[in-house]
Amino acid sequence: MIPPGLSELSKLVSLDLSRHYNDLQVGRTTLQSLLRNLTNLEVLLIDNVDGEPAELPTNFSSSLRYLSLPGTNIFGDISDSQLFHLPNLQVLSLARNPLITGTLPNFNWSFSGSILELDFTNTRIVGKLPDSIGNHRSLWYLNLKYCTLSGLIPESFGNLTAMRELTLAYNSFTGNVLSSISKLNKLVHLDLTGNHFQGSFPESIGNLTALRKLTLPFNNFTGVVPSTFSKLNKLVELDLSSNHFRGYIPESIGNLTSIRKLTLSSNNFTGYVPSTLGKLNKLQLLSLSFNNFEGSIPDIFANFSELTELGLGTNNFTGSFPYSIASLTSLVIVELQNNSLTGSLPSNISGLQTLQQLDLSFNHFTGATPPWLFHRSWYLYLQHNQFTGKLPNERKSNYSSFVKLDLSYNKLYGEIPDWILSMSVGLAYLDLSHNFLTGFENQVWRSEYLFYLNLENNFLRGPLHQSICDMINLQVLILAQNNFSGSIPGCLGNSSSRIAILDLRMNKFHGEIPRFLPTGLQYLGLYGNQFGGQVPQSLVNCTSLQALDLGNNKINDTFPIWLEKLPNLQVMILKSNLFHGPIGDLESEFPFPELRIFDLSFNGFTGTLPSNLFKSFKGMLDVDEEKAGTTRDRISWDYLYHVSLVIKGNEFDMRITPIMTSIDLSSNRFEGDIPNSIGSLSSLVLLNVSHNNFRGYIPEEIAKLHDLEALDLSWNKLTGEIPGQLSSLTFLAVLNLSYNHLAGRIPLGKQFNTFSNDSYCGNPDLCGFPLSMECGNNNVSDESDDDDDDESFFASGFSWQSVVIGYGCGMIFGLFIGGLMCLLDKPKWFVNFAEDIAQQIVDGKRTRQKERRQRHGLRMT
Secondary structure, three states: OOOOOHHHOOOOOEEEOOOOOOOOOOOHHHHHHHHHOOOOOOEEEOOOOOOOOEEOOOOOOOOOOEEEOOOOOEEEEOOOOHHHHOOOOOEEEOOOOOOEEEEOOOOOOOOOOOOOEEEOOOOEEEEOOOHHHHHOOOOOEEEOOOOEEEEEOOHHHHHOOOOOEEEOOOOEEEEOOHHHHOOOOOOOEEEOOOOEEEEOOOHHHHHOOOOOEEEOOOOEEEEOOOHHHHHOOOOOEEEOOOOEEEEOOOHHHHHOOOOOEEEOOOOEEEEOOOHHHHHOOOOOEEEOOOOEEEEEOOOOOOOOOOOOEEEOOOOEEEEOOOHHHHHOOOOOEEEOOOOEEEEOOOHHHHHOOOOOEEEOOOOEEOOEOOHHHHOOOEEEEOOOOOOEEOOOOOOOOOOOOOEEEEOOOOEEEEEEOHHHHOOOOOEEEEEOOOOEEEEEOOOOOOOOOOOEEEOOOOOOEEOOOHHHHHOOOOOEEEOOOOEEEEOOOHHHHOOOOOOOEEEOOOOEEEEEOOOOOOOOOOEEEOOOOEEEOOOOHHHHHOOOOOEEEOOOOOOOOEOOHHHHHOOOOOEEEOOOOOOEEOOOOOOOOOOOOOOOEEEOOOOEEEEOOOOOOOOOOHHHOOOOOOOHHHHOOOOHHHOOEEEEEEEOOEEEEEEEOOOOOEEEOOOOEEEEOOOHHHHHOOOOOEEEOOOOEEEEOOOHHHHHOOOOOEEEOOOOEEEEOOOHHHHHOOOOOEEEOOOOEEEEEOOOOHHHHHOOHHHOOOOOEEEOOOOOOOOOOOOOOOHHHHHHHHHHHHHHOOOHHHHHHHOOOHHHHHHHHHHHHHHHOOOOHHHHHHHHHHHHHHHHHHHHHHHHHHHHHHHHO
8 A cells, every 4th residue: 555644745756656566556546645735746656566457647746747657557538638738747658558548639738848758658549649749849759659549640740850769669550651750860769660651761761860770560661772771870770571662672781880680571672682781790680581582692691790590581592501601600590491592501500509490491402411400409490302311310419309300391211210209309399291211210109298290201111109109298190191000009099198180191000990089189180091990989079179081991880970069070071981871860959060071972871861961061151261260270280181082093182271161972872852951051162962862853052052163963863954043153163963864954154154065964855055955956866976975075085174274264263273273282172073073974974885885786686
C-alpha cells in the first residue's frame, strides 16, 4: 500500500514509487487521494508497479513537469484527458498500459511549447495522428510503438526539427512518410517497422546526417537506394528488409564505414554485390537473403573480424564457397541456402570454432562431407546438394549435443555409423532421407534425445531392432521407401511412446499390424507392405489420428466401422486390400466429421451405401482454400499427408494438401442407388464409383458439387438420362459415364462441349454431340463402324495429356493446372487419377471388342 501520511506532504516536489513497491496496490481512491494535496508536485514516477487495475487520475498537479506511469496497469480514455492541459509538462510516459484507450486530441495541447518526450508504447490509442502534433517543436522523443494508429502522417510532422528519436513501429500507418521525415535533420533513431508505408527514398534522405539507426522493415517501400545514402556515414544499423526495394546496391554503400548491422533481405534487389562492401569491416550482421543478386559472392570478407551472422541465402549466386568466409573466426551463423553454388567446401572452414548454424542447402556442392562438420554442436543443413561418400564412422568432440543434422537429398552411401544414434550425441533432429545408404553399423537405437528421424528413400534393409522403443522422446519416425522387413516391434505401442507420425510406407513389412499403437498418433502410413490380418481396434484410442493409409497390403477384414468415432480423421485409405462385406450401419449421428479423402477402391466391398454416409463429411463441405491449412489442426512438423497412387503399374508418391478432397469407391461390388446425400459435399473435387453394380438414375444432386474436377461413374448399371444440370459444373475436366445403360440426349454447354465420344461409349441409347447418332434419328452406325471406333480409341491412347490438352477448358484452366503442377512437381492429382481411369476404359474396350468379334464370328457360321 501507499505509505500512510504521504498525501499530507503538500510541499513535496518529487515522488518516486517505482519498482521498490512491487506490492503497491494503486486503487482509484488511493491514487486520487494521494494526489489531492500534492499541489506542488513536479515529478511523479510510478514505473512497473504490478497492482490491481487503477483508473487514470484526473487531479494531477498543474506544476507537473515529469509524469512516468509505464507498466502500472492503469486504464482510462485519454481523448480529453487532463494530461493534455498540464502547461508545464515536459515528459509524459504511459507506455505498456494496454488498457489505455482513446484518441490523441487535435487541439488544446497546453504543453505544446514545453513537451520533450511522449511515450504511448503498447497502449490502445486509435485513430490518426492529429495535425497539431506539429506544434510540439521542442519534442525530441516520440514513441508510438504497438498502438493501433492509422492513416497518413500529417505534413506538419516536418516541423518537429528537434526530433532525435522517432518510433512509429507496428501500427497501420500509410502513405509516403519519408519526404516529410527527411526534414528532421537531427534524427538519430528512426523506426517505422511493420506499417503500410509506401513510396521511394527521396534524394533528401541524405539530409539525415546524424542518423545512427534506420529500421524500415515490413512495409511497402519501393524504388532504388539513392546515391545520397552515402552521406549517412554515422549509421550503425540499417534495416530495409521485407519491402519492395529494387535495383542495384550503389557502390557508395562502402562509405557507411560505421555500420554494424546491415539488413537488406526480402526485397527485389538485383545485380552483383558491390565489392565496396568490403570496406564495412565493423559489420557484425550482414543479411542480403531473399533477393535476386547474381554472379559469384565477392571474396571480400577477410577483414570482417567482428562478423557473427552472414545471410546470403535465396539468391542467384553462382561459383564456389568464398574462401574468405572460412577465415572469419567470430562467425556464429552462415546462411548460403537456395543458390547455385558449386564445388567442394574449402578446407580452412574447419577453423570456424564458434559456428553454431551452417545452412548450405539447395545448392550444388560436391565432394565428401568433411569429417570436421560432425565435430561440434550446431545446426547443420546440407540437404539438396551432391555430397558423396560415407558418413564418418567416429565423432571426436568435447561437445555433448549436435542438435540438428539434415543431409537429405544427397549421394551418401554405406552404413549409418553408431555414433549418430548414440546416447552421447544429443542429436534432436536427423534427416538422412533420399540417399543411397544401405544399412547400419549395428542396428541399435540408443539416442534419448532424438525426436525427429527421417531415413526415407534409401536402401536400408532388415528388421527393425527392438531397441527403437528405447528412443523415449521420438515423435516422428519416417522409414518409407526402403527394404525393411519383418514385423513391427509391438513395443512401439507402449504407453510411454510419444510417436505422432509413423511412416513405414513401401517396405517389405509383414505379419499383422501391432495390436497396440501409440495413442498420440496423428499419421499412420503403412501403404505398400505385406501386412495381413485385421485392422487393430485399438486405433479407436488414437483420438488425434488425422491420416490413415493402409493401402496396398493383404489386410483381410470387414469395414472398420468403429473408425467413425475418430473426431480428427481427415484421410482414410484402405485401397487394394482384401476388405469385404458391406459397410454396415453407421452408429454415430455424425460419422467421420472431418473426412476429406476416402478411398476404398480395389477391394471386395458389397451391399448398398448407407444413406447417411456422406451427410456429415464436414471436411468436404465448403472448404475455404485460403483457410483450410490454418483452421484445421495441422500435423506436427508441417508434415504433409503422403498418398501413393498406382497408375499404369507405376507408383506415384504424392503429398496431399489440405484443400484436396476425394471419394474413390471404384472396383468393388457395391449395388443399389448412389445416395442423393452426396450432393451435400460441395467442395468435393474427385468422385470415382466406377466398376461397381450401382443402379438407378444419376443423382441430379451431383450438380451441386461446384468444385468437382473429375467424375467417373463408368462400368455400372445406371439408367435414365444424363441430368442436364451437370452442365453447370464449370471445373469438370474429366468425365467418364461409359458402359452403363444411359439413354437420351447428352447435355450441351460449358464443359460438356469439351468431352469426346470416349466419355459415353457403351451406352447405345445415348444421342447427340459428340456421338455420331443424332437424336430423333434411327440410323445407327453398324457393327463395323463401332469396331473401327473402338480400334481408333485404343490406338490413340487415353492419357492425362490428352485429357488436359485435347479436352481442356481454355487458358484459365490450363494456367491453373500448370501452377499446381509446378507447386507439386507432378501432374495435377486428379489428372493422374484420370490416367488410371483411362487404363480401365482401354481394358474395357478390349473386352467389348472381343465380345463383339465373338458374336460376329457366330453370325458368320
